[in-house]
Amino acid sequence: MLIRFLIVALAILNLGVALWWMTPRPAPAAAPDVRETGVATLELLPMDAVGAGAPAVPAPTGAAATPAAATPAPTPATAPDAARAAATAAATPAAAVSAPQPSPQQQCASFGPFPSREQAQAAQAALRADLSRSQLREVQPKAASYRVLTAPAASREEAQAMARRIVEAGFSDYFIIAQGEDANAVALGQYRNREGAERRLATLVAAGFPARIVGNGVEAAASWWLDVAHADTASAADLHKRSGAAQRQALECARLR
Structure with missing residues (x-):
C-alpha cells in the first residue's frame, strides 16, 4: 500500500510542475541600461560583418564619436622655443664671422x-x-756731481760759527769753502746723483739750516x-x-x- 501511495504522490507532483510550466507568465522587466557619460560602449555587429573582418567600433554615449585608432597630431613648438631656435640658428654664423681676432702683442x-x-x-x-x-x-x-751748500757767510768767523752749530745738530762731512763765489759757505757733501743731494738738503732744512744744491763739474x-x-x-x-x-x-x- 505504501509503495502505491508514493507512486500516486509522485505522479501528482509531476503533473503540478507540468501545469506550472505551461501556465503563461509576464516577461521579467529588463534591467535599466546604466551608462556613464563620455565612456564608450561595445556594440556587437552582425555576424556577416564580423566574418568580413570589420572591427567593432565603440560608440560613446552623450558625445560625438571619435576614431579610436586616430594618431594624435604632433604638438607644435611653443612660441618662445621657436623664437629661441630661430635666433640661435641666425646668430651662430654671424658670431663665427664677426668674432674679433686677437691683436698682435x-x-x-x-x-x-x-x-x-x-x-x-x-x-x-x-x-x-x-x-x-x-x-x-x-x-x-745733468751735472757730473752735486754739492749741498749753505749760503755764504759774511766772514770766516761767521762761517766757522755756522759749522759748529751744524755739528752740534748731528751733521758731519762738512768743510768751509775758502775762495771763489761760494767763499765762506759750508759744504755738506758731494753726490753723484741729484736724488742723494735732495735727501741731504731735506734733512738740513728740517733742522733749520737753509741750504741749496749746486751742480759741480761739466754738464751734459x-x-x-x-x-x-x-x-x-x-x-x-x-x-x-x-x-x-x-x-x-x-x-x-x-x-x-
Whole structure:
C-alpha cells in the first residue's frame, strides 16, 4: 500500500510542475541600461560583418564619436622655443664671422739720444708706418756731481760759527769753502746723483739750516729720445737701425702716453 501511495504522490507532483510550466507568465522587466557619460560602449555587429573582418567600433554615449585608432597630431613648438631656435640658428654664423681676432702683442722701446728735436722727429717719421704710438721726450742736462751748500757767510768767523752749530745738530762731512763765489759757505757733501743731494738738503732744512744744491763739474747737453710702441710683427732691432739712434733702451708701455 505504501509503495502505491508514493507512486500516486509522485505522479501528482509531476503533473503540478507540468501545469506550472505551461501556465503563461509576464516577461521579467529588463534591467535599466546604466551608462556613464563620455565612456564608450561595445556594440556587437552582425555576424556577416564580423566574418568580413570589420572591427567593432565603440560608440560613446552623450558625445560625438571619435576614431579610436586616430594618431594624435604632433604638438607644435611653443612660441618662445621657436623664437629661441630661430635666433640661435641666425646668430651662430654671424658670431663665427664677426668674432674679433686677437691683436698682435705690443712692445715698447726708446731710441736715442738725438742732439736735437728735429733729428728725433725725422726718426719718428721714418718709423711711423710700423708704430702704433710714439712720443718725443726731452732729457734735461745733468751735472757730473752735486754739492749741498749753505749760503755764504759774511766772514770766516761767521762761517766757522755756522759749522759748529751744524755739528752740534748731528751733521758731519762738512768743510768751509775758502775762495771763489761760494767763499765762506759750508759744504755738506758731494753726490753723484741729484736724488742723494735732495735727501741731504731735506734733512738740513728740517733742522733749520737753509741750504741749496749746486751742480759741480761739466754738464751734459740736453738730448731727445723717441719712445715708441710697435707690434711684435716688427723687429725692434730693425726699427733701431732705421731710426739712426745710437742707443736702444727698454721701455714700459704704461709710461708711453
